[in-house]
Amino acid sequence: xxxxxxxxxxxxxxxxxxxxxxxxxxxxxxxxxxxxxxxxxxxxxxxxxxxxxxxxxxxxxxxxxxxxxxxxxxxxxxxxxxxxxxxxxxxxxxxxxxxxxxxxxxxxxxxxxxxxxxxxxxxxxxxxxxxxxxxxxxxxxxxxxxxxxxxxxxxxxxxxxxxxxxxxxxxxxxxxxxxxxxxxxxxxxxxxxxxxxxxxxxxxxxxxxxxxxxxxxxxxxxxxxxxxxxxxxxxxxxxxxxxxxxxxxxxxxxxxxxxxxxxxxxxxxxxxxxxxxxxxxxxxxxxx
Amino acid sequence: xxxxxxxxxxxxxxxxxxxxxxxxxxxxxxxxxxxxxxxxxxxxxxxxxxxxxxxxxxxxxxxxxxxxxxxxxxxxxxxxxxxxxxxxxxxxxxxxxxxxxxxxxxxxxxxxxxxxxxxxxxxxxxxxxxxxxxxxxxxxxxxxxxxxxxxxxxxxxxxxxxxxxxxxxxxxxxxxxxxxxxxxxxxxxxxxxxxxxxxxxxxxxxxxxxxxxxxxxxxxxxxxxxxxxxxxxxxxxxxxxxxxxxxxxxxxxxxxxxxxxxxxxxxxxxxxxxxxxxxxxxxxxxxx
Numbered sequence: 001x002x003x004x005x006x007x008x009x010x011x012x013x014x015x016x017x018x019x020x021x022x023x024x025x026x027x028x029x030x031x032x033x034x035x036x037x038x039x040x041x042x043x044x045x046x047x048x049x050x051x052x053x054x055x056x057x058x059x060x061x062x063x064x065x066x067x068x069x070x071x072x073x074x075x076x077x078x079x080x081x082x083x084x085x086x087x088x089x090x091x092x093x094x095x096x097x098x099x100x101x102x103x104x105x106x107x108x109x110x111x112x113x114x115x116x117x118x119x120x121x122x123x124x125x126x127x128x129x130x131x132x133x134x135x136x137x138x139x140x141x142x143x144x145x146x147x148x149x150x151x152x153x154x155x156x157x158x159x160x161x162x163x164x165x166x167x168x169x170x171x172x173x174x175x176x177x178x179x180x181x182x183x184x185x186x187x188x189x190x191x192x193x194x195x196x197x198x199x200x201x202x203x204x205x206x207x208x209x210x211x212x213x214x215x216x217x218x219x220x221x222x223x224x225x226x227x228x229x230x231x232x233x234x235x236x237x238x239x240x241x242x243x244x245x246x247x248x249x250x251x252x253x254x255x256x257x258x259x260x261x262x263x264x265x266x267x268x269x270x271x272x273x274x275x276x277x278x279x280x281x282x283x284x285x286x287x288x
Numbered sequence: 289x290x291x292x293x294x295x296x297x298x299x300x301x302x303x304x305x306x307x308x309x310x311x312x313x314x315x316x317x318x319x320x321x322x323x324x325x326x327x328x329x330x331x332x333x334x335x336x337x338x339x340x341x342x343x344x345x346x347x348x349x350x351x352x353x354x355x356x357x358x359x360x361x362x363x364x365x366x367x368x369x370x371x372x373x374x375x376x377x378x379x380x381x382x383x384x385x386x387x388x389x390x391x392x393x394x395x396x397x398x399x400x401x402x403x404x405x406x407x408x409x410x411x412x413x414x415x416x417x418x419x420x421x422x423x424x425x426x427x428x429x430x431x432x433x434x435x436x437x438x439x440x441x442x443x444x445x446x447x448x449x450x451x452x453x454x455x456x457x458x459x460x461x462x463x464x465x466x467x468x469x470x471x472x473x474x475x476x477x478x479x480x481x482x483x484x485x486x487x488x489x490x491x492x493x494x495x496x497x498x499x500x501x502x503x504x505x506x507x508x509x510x511x512x513x514x515x516x517x518x519x520x521x522x523x524x525x526x527x528x529x530x531x532x533x534x535x536x537x538x539x540x541x542x543x544x545x546x547x548x549x550x551x552x553x554x555x556x557x558x559x560x561x562x563x564x565x566x567x568x569x570x571x572x573x574x575x576x
Contacts, residue, residue: 009399013306016296016400020305086401088408090415094552101555111297111406111512112304113374113399116414120376121397126404127378127420131447134415153445159419224399264382267389 002073002100003080004087006112009224010039012049019110023050026080030057030069034169035091036084037187039225039247057081058170066099073105089114090132090164115223115249119162122218122230123264128256130154132162135195137188145202151252152210158256163199165190165248189246192219196238196250211235211252214278218251218268219243232268234278241270255283290361290388291368292375294400297512298327300337307398311338314368318345318357322457323379324372325475327513327535345369346458354387361393377402378420378452403511403537407450410506410518411552416544418442420450423483425476433490439540440498446544451487453478453536477534480507484526484538499523499540502566506539506556507531520556522566529558543571 003022008014015023023029031043033056038046047054061068073079087093087109100107120126131154133147147163154161168188176183200213213236221229221243231241238250257265262279269275291310296302303311311317319331321344326334335342349356361367375381375397388395408414419442421435435451442449456476464471488501501524509517509531519529526538545553550567557563 006401008304011306013309014304014399016302016304017308018299018301021301086405086408088411088414089405092408092411092413094411094548098552109409109512111302111401111409113294113401114405114414116408117374117377117402117405118399120374120380120404121399123376123380123382125380126376126402127422130418131445132415132417157419157441157445224397260382264386 001075001078001106001108002070003078003108003110004093004097005080005082005110006086006089006114007038007082007084008112009085009115009118010041010222011225012038012041012046014112014224016110016112019112020050022078022108022110023080023082024052026052026078027072028055029053029080029082030055031082032057032062032084032093034059034062036167037169037247038084039222054082062096066096069096070100070103070105073100075106085114086112086116089116113224115164116162118223119220119249119251121223122220122251122268124160124218124251124253124261125258128160128254128258128261130157130159130161130254132164134164134166135190135198136166137168137190138198145205148202148206148210152208155210155252155254159254161252161254163195163250163252165195165250167247190248192221192238192241192243192248192250195248196235196241199235200239214281216253216275216279216282218253218265220249220251222247223249230268231270232265233270233275237270253279253282255285257283289363289366289394289396290358291366291396291398292381292385293368293370293398294374294377294402295326295370295372296400297373297403297406298329298510299513300326300329300334302400302512304398304400307400308338310366310398311368311370312340314340314366316343317341317368317370318343319370320345320350320372320381322347322350324455325457325535326372327510342370350384354384357384358388358391358393361388363394373402374400374404377404401512403452404450406511407508407537407539409511410508410539410556412448412506412539412541412549413546416448416542416546416549418445418447418449418542420452422452422454423478423486424454425456425478426486433493436490436494436498440496443498443540443542447542449540449542451483451538451540453483453538455535478536480509480526480529480531480536480538483536484523484529487523488527502569504541504563504567504570506541506553508537508539510535511537518556519558520553521558521563525558541567541570543573545571
């Protein structure tokens, strides 16, 4: 059987008891190591905690080499594929499930928290979120801004937007790629500051006002870890905020915010007075 | 310290290792027992698994009697408040957190899977969901339909809608309530069939076409439990579907469905041919 097991957000102990029991009986244990990281755990600490070897699965192995992962998995041989967060959270692994089903390998899912639901701890109700968007690192030549239209759709009906920030793990420079060098760049994680700057840049280019520098936001850093920090402020304040170690997510508020949400929200404010003003102004805003 | 601990979706072993370790050291352990149920666990099985007494917290205790829950909680006295799913999932417990903070009681959150992220196992991407709606049991005199406008907003921008179905636990008849009798009705859980019927009724009353009897849907029954069943069909088919034991959720698809999503989606079809047709028709639909 193939087991897709969510590891939750931060520590080795964020795995469920059910998940841990399964991992311990698996013949092979893979850790999906290219779309996210478990913030407070190394591969070694996971191996110690599980009492078994953990094989790192990079994008290439998962997307082209799933044969290796699925090899020999049957009713007498359990294989675990560990995913940070939930197996169907921000990155879905439906592809691997479909390939397993083609080979008549039974698939078992063990769910866990993901950023998509754990952001509820900001006090914003998950009911009031619209579609989630991703923001990639802008380069000189590649500055994709399709997130803008999605934020616009959410904002126009008053909903919050969760913005997931880019992570680059095991990336190669073009030079190393072309030369076939097995050299990888150090991992990069987008900061709140950079995400806010990119959001402001695109908003200015679009010359529309679907959100503005004064729009209220929440920065969620190291969600679910002992070093979690939540701060609330305007987008402009976020562009100057030193958010520290990864991982980070940013939420752009919608104007249909409930009193219970805003009461809770104010406790994270950089500056309560100015934020209250921005929040009130934003609620009055109507989109034509 | 007050610990809000998510229990996940179904079994006692769905708690995280971190959550279980905390529960074991708490002086008092409350289980929030009025907004959801842990499908494959009784209070007794939880007590046996945790090795401690579990106190049931009904709505009255949480909303009016939080003094009792918070009583004596400090740095030397840990109190656990267990929540099915995630503590900030479908029902948020920000109120209890705020009251704890007023008393200078430190609060610790242990996240877990909730229906809000675990529905990703249908193969629909969480990115493509709009706002979540709730559907209550209609009565002779109370048939609230505000969910309709929210589904309309989601559908117009092509997004999926998760519909959470009503649960009635520890409800009293008006007669027993007025007489002050301590008699409670048996728990009730809305079925897929009933939810679909109510959706169709409201759509017919509104005389709009924001969704129709032919709109593709997914029924998710007993999500995360060993008896989980996922089925896909039109809303009309859902109104005739015997979905069995609770809990259930329904998803109304959006037309902006990705090929990867629909490939995965088709495996749950009641009838692949008619569903494929409904899906294609729905994707052509434009809203004026």
